[in-house]
Amino acid sequence: MIRRIGTPDGVNARSSPSPRAIVANGLVFTSGQVPLRSVPEDESRNFADDVRLALENLAATLEESGSSLKHALKITTFLTDPRLAEYNEIYADVFGENLPARTTVMVSESDYSIEIHCIAAVAHGQKPPLIRRIANAPGMAPVLGPYSQAVVANGMVFTSGQIPARTSMQDQPEDFAGKVRQTLANLEAILLEAGSDLAHVAKVTTYLTDPEQLVEYNGVYAEAFESTLPARTSCCVGIWDIALEIECIAFVADGPPQGPFTHEPKFVSVTQEAVQAC
CATH class of the missing domain: 3.30.1330.40 (RutC-like)
Structure with missing residues (x-):
């Protein structure tokens, strides 16, 4: 209904x-x-x-x-x-x-x-409803704003936009293909923490800052998802000084972990000089 x-x-x-x-x-x-x-x-x-x-x-x-x-x-x-x-x-x-x-x-x-x-x-x-929030998954760069990396509810996972940061905002691959792989790796890490994985992704939204990079992005993206391609929307926007951002909605896999997440949020203050899309 x-x-x-x-x-x-x-x-x-x-x-x-x-x-x-x-x-x-x-x-x-x-x-x-x-x-x-x-x-x-x-x-x-x-x-x-x-x-x-x-x-x-x-x-x-x-x-x-x-x-x-x-x-x-x-x-x-x-x-x-x-x-x-x-x-x-x-x-x-x-x-x-x-x-x-x-x-x-x-x-x-x-x-x-x-x-x-x-x-x-x-x-x-x-x-x-039971709502479970992942503040900062283990091994991920600290979040730079007031948001959860992912929220789990109704058997679904809703992620925040992921960027190509490794240990910090300043630690990113130099080439675009490397940035795409790192962003997808970050997305996968959060999905695993939420009881899901790339194979259970239903919808992806990709935000690019350079439309000329879409073809290269598609090649890396196809390698990551292989035969389990989700529905997808890609658009060109401004994300401050970040090359791309990827968010998704996924289904929880069988046997998800139960109870609230215990990872404490590690927020970093954001200034106008060091700002990122959240």
Whole structure:
């Protein structure tokens, strides 16, 4: 059964043919939430105001859908304003300890400084869904922002965008093919920690910064997945100084580990001079 959530009065009444969210199979899929109120305002807002309003609209959409921010599994953020550090500060305050997986990229043109898309679990009344969050998988470079590397719920794994970092942001392969292999190796490591693997990946989204590298990317990608090719979308965006970023949705393999993850998050503060897509 598919339930479509419309736009109630007073919340994000953007003129659009899309519903605010779709609810199906215990999951909520939101449309992109933007910093727009139902009643136009004369006063100008700054970037921080836009971030807060977009997150408020997201929270309202999730509540209307039978979910909430603490049940968010995966966030995708599209920015036209490069102030990632400021976004991270507000975002971390809003989500607290319930950090979803997340991917953040820059887009060149938009009517808004920020747009946020979310996949969340439905909160089943007195029986909340089991959500397991991987903060920082063993052997992985420390995360540089307020996000989980992966979130497991409803038999599915939602990963954050993975980049070609080995031990740190500064430690990356020099050639593009090496960067692709390292990014896919990072993705595989997180999937294994989550009780899945590359063979159980259902959907991949690839963000490239140079469209001329797509052919080379396809060659390395095909070697990694072989006959278990998932559905895929590839696009060209801005990811600060990173060559590519790969995120995925996968199914949990048979016999996944049970209980919450115990790995403590190892967050590193992000500055404007040393910023990465999260």
